[in-house]
Amino acid sequence: MKRCGFGACLRPGLAIAIASPREAIHLPARMTSRLSRFALAFLVLPRAKRRDMDVFYTFCRVVDDIADSPGPREERRAALAAWRSDIDALYRGYPSVATADLARPVRDFGLEKDDFLSVIDGMEMDVL
Numbered sequence: 001m002k003r004c005g006f007g008a009c010l011r012p013g014l015a016i017a018i019a020s021p022r023e024a025i026h027l028p029a030r031m032t033s034r035l036s037r038f039a040l041a042f043l044v045l046p047r048a049k050r051r052d053m054d055v056f057y058t059f060c061r062v063v064d065d066i067a068d069s070p071g072p073r074e075e076r077r078a079a080l081a082a083w084r085s086d087i088d089a090l091y092r093g094y095p096s097v098a099t100a101d102l103a104r105p106v107r108d109f110g111l112e113k114d115d116f117l118s119v120i121d122g123m124e125m126d127v128l
Helices: 037-044 047-068 073-091 100-109 113-127
Strands: none
Touching: 047 073, 047 100, 047 113, 073 100, 073 113
């Protein structure tokens, strides 16, 4: 799964540069339609904090997209259960491909496992 960033997009797949070409952000079509002012507010943060907030926000968006998708309930529940397992593995020191980018914000900001699991719990309520 490709990680997503923030930016003002005019069309799906548009790459924009925030400060330099090295910081170009590519948003897939599923993210461009849901870009929020909340996400745009992160653009004023220093690059390192913005990167870490981007990773956390992306996690939230991905699990929300799973919960809100039109797919069968059992598939959505299974996808959220997979994220729950991945978060557990991250906190045991074995990040998955999906959670590897979360390792830095978890370490740098002391994010707690229960906070991630609470986000997933909330998304599971949307599936029911």
